[in-house]
Amino acid sequence: MITIDAKNKYYKELNREIADAPDSDVTVENVCGQRYIGTNASDKTITVIGTPGNGLGAYLNGVNLVIKGNAQDATGDTMNAGEIVIHGCVGDACGYGMRDGKILVKNDAGYRAGIHMKEYNEKIPNIIIGGKTGSFLGEYQAGGRIIVLGIGYEDVCPVGGFCGTGMHGGEIFIRTKKRPVNLPAQVEITTASDEDMDSIKGSVSEFCERFDIKASDILSSHFYKLTPNSSNPYTELYVNQ
Amino acid sequence: MSVNYIPATFAVLRDNDRCIKCRACERQCSNEVHYFDADFDKMLVHEDQCVDCQRCVTICPTNALKIIENPNSFRKASNYSQQLILENYRQSSTGAVLLSSMGNPQDFPVYWDKMLINASQVTNPSIDPLREPMETKVFLGKKHTHITRNADGSIDTSGQSPQLEIAYPIMFSAMSYGSISYNAHESLARAATELGTFYNTGEGGLHQDFYQYKTNTIVQVASGRFGVSKDYLDAGAAIEIKMGQGAKPGIGGHLPGKKVSDDVSKTRMIPKGTDAISPAPHHDIYSIEDLRQLIFSLKEATDYKKPVIVKIAAVHNVAAIASGIARSGADILVIDGFRGGTGAAPTRIRDNVGIPIELALASVDQRLRDEQIRNEISIVAAGSIRSSSDAVKAFALGADAVYIATPALLAIGCHLCRSCHGAKCNWGIATQRPDLVKRLNPDVAYKRLVNLVHAWDHEIKEMMGGMGINSLESLKGNRLMLRGIGLTDRELKILGIMHAGE
Numbered sequence: 001m002i003t004i005d006a007k008n009k010y011y012k013e014l015n016r017e018i019a020d021a022p023d024s025d026v027t028v029e030n031v032c033g034q035r036y037i038g039t040n041a042s043d044k045t046i047t048v049i050g051t052p053g054n055g056l057g058a059y060l061n062g063v064n065l066v067i068k069g070n071a072q073d074a075t076g077d078t079m080n081a082g083e084i085v086i087h088g089c090v091g092d093a094c095g096y097g098m099r100d101g102k103i104l105v106k107n108d109a110g111y112r113a114g115i116h117m118k119e120y121n122e123k124i125p126n127i128i129i130g131g132k133t134g135s136f137l138g139e140y141q142a143g144g145r146i147i148v149l150g151i152g153y154e155d156v157c158p159v160g161g162f163c164g165t166g167m168h169g170g171e172i173f174i175r176t177k178k179r180p181v182n183l184p185a186q187v188e189i190t191t192a193s194d195e196d197m198d199s200i201k202g203s204v205s206e207f208c209e210r211f212d213i214k215a216s217d218i219l220s221s222h223f224y225k226l227t228p229n230s231s232n233p234y235t236e237l238y239v240n241q
Numbered sequence: 242m243s244v245n246y247i248p249a250t251f252a253v254l255r256d257n258d259r260c261i262k263c264r265a266c267e268r269q270c271s272n273e274v275h276y277f278d279a280d281f282d283k284m285l286v287h288e289d290q291c292v293d294c295q296r297c298v299t300i301c302p303t304n305a306l307k308i309i310e311n312p313n314s315f316r317k318a319s320n321y322s323q324q325l326i327l328e329n330y331r332q333s334s335t336g337a338v339l340l341s342s343m344g345n346p347q348d349f350p351v352y353w354d355k356m357l358i359n360a361s362q363v364t365n366p367s368i369d370p371l372r373e374p375m376e377t378k379v380f381l382g383k384k385h386t387h388i389t390r391n392a393d394g395s396i397d398t399s400g401q402s403p404q405l406e407i408a409y410p411i412m413f414s415a416m417s418y419g420s421i422s423y424n425a426h427e428s429l430a431r432a433a434t435e436l437g438t439f440y441n442t443g444e445g446g447l448h449q450d451f452y453q454y455k456t457n458t459i460v461q462v463a464s465g466r467f468g469v470s471k472d473y474l475d476a477g478a479a480i481e482i483k484m485g486q487g488a489k490p491g492i493g494g495h496l497p498g499k500k501v502s503d504d505v506s507k508t509r510m511i512p513k514g515t516d517a518i519s520p521a522p523h524h525d526i527y528s529i530e531d532l533r534q535l536i537f538s539l540k541e542a543t544d545y546k547k548p549v550i551v552k553i554a555a556v557h558n559v560a561a562i563a564s565g566i567a568r569s570g571a572d573i574l575v576i577d578g579f580r581g582g583t584g585a586a587p588t589r590i591r592d593n594v595g596i597p598i599e600l601a602l603a604s605v606d607q608r609l610r611d612e613q614i615r616n617e618i619s620i621v622a623a624g625s626i627r628s629s630s631d632a633v634k635a636f637a638l639g640a641d642a643v644y645i646a647t648p649a650l651l652a653i654g655c656h657l658c659r660s661c662h663g664a665k666c667n668w669g670i671a672t673q674r675p676d677l678v679k680r681l682n683p684d685v686a687y688k689r690l691v692n693l694v695h696a697w698d699h700e701i702k703e704m705m706g707g708m709g710i711n712s713l714e715s716l717k718g719n720r721l722m723l724r725g726i727g728l729t730d731r732e733l734k735i736l737g738i739m740h741a742g743e
Contacts, residue, residue, distance in 0.1 A: 012541070035538075035541075036542075039542050040541055040544060058538040059469075059471055059542045061470075074525050074534065074538070077525065077535075092525075093524060096466070096525055097469070099470070115524055116464070118466075118510065119512065120506075120510040120511055139524065140518055142511060142515060143511070143512065166518065168518065169512070238338050238339070239331050240341075240660075240662060
């Protein structure tokens with residue numbers, strides 16, 4: 001394992017140093033706002049101690065990032081493969097357009113988590129958020145799976161308004177008894193069935209193990225499942241001029 | 242059948258003395274206009290389905306066909322054209338938004354046609370491009386503000402931002418695979434490679450077969466991020482962020498699921514048959530600072546080796562927006578005028594939103610000069626550059642290079658019937674139907690593109706030679722080379738040119 005001190009280092013210099021480090025296991029200390037950590041690296045596990053800047057793991061392609069702290073905006077933008085584990089909260093637009101890999105957030109996420117998330121063949125991305133999220137969760141979602149566990153927010157709905165606006169693929173699971181408000185007509189909401197719960201059991205258990213949470217307590221709770229309502233799709237009506 | 246109020250826009254005239262009933266027209270027409278009636282023993286037509294693409298006329302072995310505008314018309318009025326009446330009928334019967342394609346056909350001023358180019362007489366003699374060296378090669382990207390020299394006298398280029406070297410000041414603008422066919426993309430890619438210029442993937446990803454042309458490929462990143470991966474970013478010689486498109490400023494893309502075929506699905510990296518939605522706003526960009534964040538994430542992902550281009554539509558505040566972009570870290574700015582083409586756009590948007598490229602280009606170039614940041618960014622003008630003389634005028638107004646798309650499509654057989662959104666292009670360009678796509682032969686089409694750019698380049702050199710200019714760099718922003726004709730003082734002021742005779 002190699003340890004790099006990020007103190008007073010500009011992100012460009014720091015990221016080059018991480019990418020060039022002659023070890024697959026890198027710990028970066030004293031991180032304070034440096035952007036795009038992990039973006040130019042490959043085949044590494046990078047542990048970040050401190051607060052990374054925006055664009056953490058953008059276009060990530062097979063790197064594992066562990067953040068011992070909070071992450072900021074545009075984390076995992078257009079991520080293609082790999083894993084981002086955040087021991088804290090994450091800012092806005094987490095996982096924008098992500099196509100594969102997973103993002104695990106111990107606590108809360110900001111606005112627009114999972115926006116434009118996609119899937120393709122065997123590539124199915126996953127975002128799991130332990131706490132609550134801001135509005136527009138899963139906006140324009142086209143594939144993949146978002147799970148919000150709402151731990152510590154059992155009395156309220158843990159997602160903000162306009163959840164799934166523009167959603168046309170994928171699924172969202174929310175652990176709550178309170179229905180999300182102002183869902184668009186194109187999103188269907190159901191109570192997760194036993195079969196649905198089986199499908200997320202592995203992912204949720206893994207999340208709980210990472211953050212030392214008792215999985216059985218979580219999995220025995222009530223979950224809502226959101227999917228695009230295929231009987232009411234976004235067929236924009238056009239007539240040829 | 243109920244009355245739909247809508248008369249045919251075109252009349253199909255068949256000379257029955259010439260027609261040999263070979264039924265070629267019937268086989269060639271994807272709109273199913275022509276059909277053979279066995280009872281009458283003759284060819285008949287569904288005129289209302291004709292889009293005037295001229296395919297049948299071209300293919301008819303006995304020249305028996307003519308397509309004309311239907312002389313049958315409603316009572317004439319300047320205020321309510323037949324087109325407007327029909328549009329209202331169509332919307333009343335469907336409740337739908339009108340959809341069109343290609344550039345704005347409305348009668349707005351074309352400023353290119355109101356500017357004249359200078360030539361030398363007696364003093365500052367003209368140059369003969371056939372005998373004298375002429376330089377039309379261009380380097381796009383940030384330039385140093387001051388020239389410094391090395392010890393041996395050569396120019397110091399260390400610390401220079403990455404540059405895009407183009408052999409001709411003409412590139413092919415973004416057209417996605419999905420909006421145009423595989424064969425059309427192949428033609429553009431091969432032509433760009435042979436010419437030493439660039440074509441642009443558009444926002445639909447890059448087909449695996451075309452990675453071989455990567456040194457001449459600009460890859461685009463739009464809000465939907467289709468097909469954007471490490472390999473894709475690495476493949477591009479430059480990366481273009483699409484913020485807007487001249488034909489539909491403020492409107493994003495929506496490729497309906499039915500157009501997402503097997504191959505398009507692979508290229509866009511989305512499941513077959515699902516809608517591909519890329520809304521106009523990038524929801525991670527609400528400011529120039531946010532744009533800067535995306536630009537530098539792309540630079541970081543590609544090791545600062547490639548120029549990043551930002552493409553915007555020409556809109557009212559374009560000069561202020563461009564000033565922000567020039568400070569955002571982008572290397573190249575594309576301004577796309579309101580007459581630029583599109584594979585599909587809502588008619589009202591296409592015909593009424595945005596401003597002409599001529600005015601946008603002139604005001605952006607002037608603003609960046611006034612703020613002394615013109616060297617920070619190269620400018621590419623797009624959105625209806627129709628000929629080499631339009632291009633020369635664009636250079637004189639401040640463009641470093643131009644993007645062309647409609648002329649490129651014309652080169653490979655487009656007849657500008659403006660029906661791309663129907664996806665039944667009889668010329669094999671704006672369609673994914675295999676039987677239609679194979680009508681476009683890339684071996685022939687790419688050579689026609691090469692011919693077009695060679696011809697334009699020679700004309701550009703001749704016009705430059707006439708002005709006594711032997712390098713495009715000396716023409717760039719040289720507005721003394723232009724004079725306006727029939728323009729108001731205000732228009733002349735915005736264009737930064739004098740009137741003819743002054």
